[in-house]
Amino acid sequence: MHPWIADRTTTFDSSGIRKVFDLAAKLKDPVNLSIGQPDFDVPDPIKNAAIEAITSGKNAYSPTQGIEPLRQALRQQIEQTYPGQDRDVFISSGTSGGLMLAMMAMINPGDEVIFLDPYFVMYPALLQMCGGVPIRINSYPDFRLDAAKIEAAITPKTKMILVNSPANPTGVTATPAELEAVAKLAKKHNIALVSDEIYSQFFYDGDFASPATYNDQTIVIDGFSKSHAMTGWRVGYVHGPSEIMRTMLKIQQYSFVCSPQPAQWGAVRAMEVRLDEHIEHYRQKRDFIYESLCDLYEIAKPNGAFYVFPKVPSDGAQTMTATQFVEKAIERGLLIIPGNIFSRQDTHFRISFAASDEQLKRGVEILRSLALS
Incomplete structure (x- = not known):
């Protein structure tokens, strides 16, 4: 290792998802069911609002906490949802930025943070950057949020519980x-609770x-990346107790500084854009992928986000690992993600149904043929 590289960087590896993205760029006409971002484009009213902001000169730093029209619109929404709570809000550089600020504001070296396995790939890496200790709760086979399992993992060092619902992967x-x-x-245990709600708009059953x-x-972390296809715009938001928000903002001043101002003006408009049609399309995609595979694969039916996490089928003799299964899928031109990127287990794989209907049909054909071969 180069002598200048900090020790903290050795506690985690590069994202395995990025490696799949790099592979996708090398394949000719792959069926790409690996990418965790919507397949629709940013709605035109949002684009136009950002363009107007740029052309009218709103290109400087915004206040660290975000532009007031966006914060005010979010504040009204939050007050309606959580009346009477001491809940401030600020704009972060994406939800990833919000997660990093939450960890840096609350996690000391040696503090333990509990979350479900499987998990979003960023959780353990962010924690280890701060010197925190990831405590993974096995949620297989149904991936339910089980308070009894979480309570059994609590120790005097437990500082935070991290919840993600709807969940990735x-x-x-x-x-x-x-x-x-x-x-x-x-x-009850005076433990910080952080709720990653980036997929809150992609909810198909109930409320x-x-x-x-x-x-x-x-502490709630959400944003516009997934709901409005604004993944590259880096506009998230965080709301929670005012003292915690002030501390996170103090760190943002010396790190991200602020979310890009033109993108924030786009987000103001985004709050007025209805997503019902897109969500209904994704409900149909969810139904198609689940109903097309559930007879051959063990799948917990997803109620939200745009992922399914099937188990690698067994042939009755020796079961392949998910990594081996994904290699076979890639040989047939299908890009999916092995479960060990999100988990200590390598038994499942992630499919993103944030893809065109044609891509989903081709992907289903390959997956059915793999299960039957």
Whole structure:
């Protein structure tokens, strides 16, 4: 290792998802069901608002906490959802930026953070950058949010519980009862509760629920990247107790500085754009991919996000690892993600159904042939 490289960088590897993206660029006409971003473009009213901001000179730094029209629109929404709570809001550089600020604001070296396995790839890496200790709770085979399992993992070093619903990579959503149990558990033990709600708009069955309803100290992280296809715009937001928000902002001043100002003006417009049609299309994609594969693969039906996380089928003798299975899929031109990127297990693989209907049909054909071969 180069002598200038910091020790903290050796505690995690580069994202395996990025390696698949690099591979995709080398394949000719692959069926790409690996990318975790919507297949539709940013709606025109949002583009036009950002263009207007650029042409009218709104190109400088914004206030670190974000432009006031966006914060005010979010504040009104938050106050309606969580009336009477001490809940401030600021604009982060994407939800990834919000997650990093939350870790840096609250995690000391040696602090333990509990989250479900499988998990979003960034969680353990961010924690280890801060010197935190990831505590992974095995949620196989159904990927439910089980408060009893979480409570059993709590120690005097536990600082935070990190919840993601709807979840990446499984698409599974926690029920209101499950979220309430974990929210009350965090309050009982005086543990920080962070809720990653970036897929809150992609909710197909029932109504979206947040643990912040049951625990007013919950730190909520959300944004516009997935809901409005603005992944490259880097506009997220964080809301929670005002003292925690002030501390996160202090760190943002010396790191990200602010989210890009023109993109924030686009986000103001985004709050007025209805997503019903897109969400309905994704519900149909969810139904198609699940119903086309559930007879051959063990799948927990996703209620949100745009992922399914099937188990590698067994031939009755020796079961392939997910990595081996994905290699076979890639040989046939299908790009999916092996589960060991999101988990300590290598038994499942992630499919993103944020793709065209034609791509999904081709992908299903390959996956069915792999299961039957």
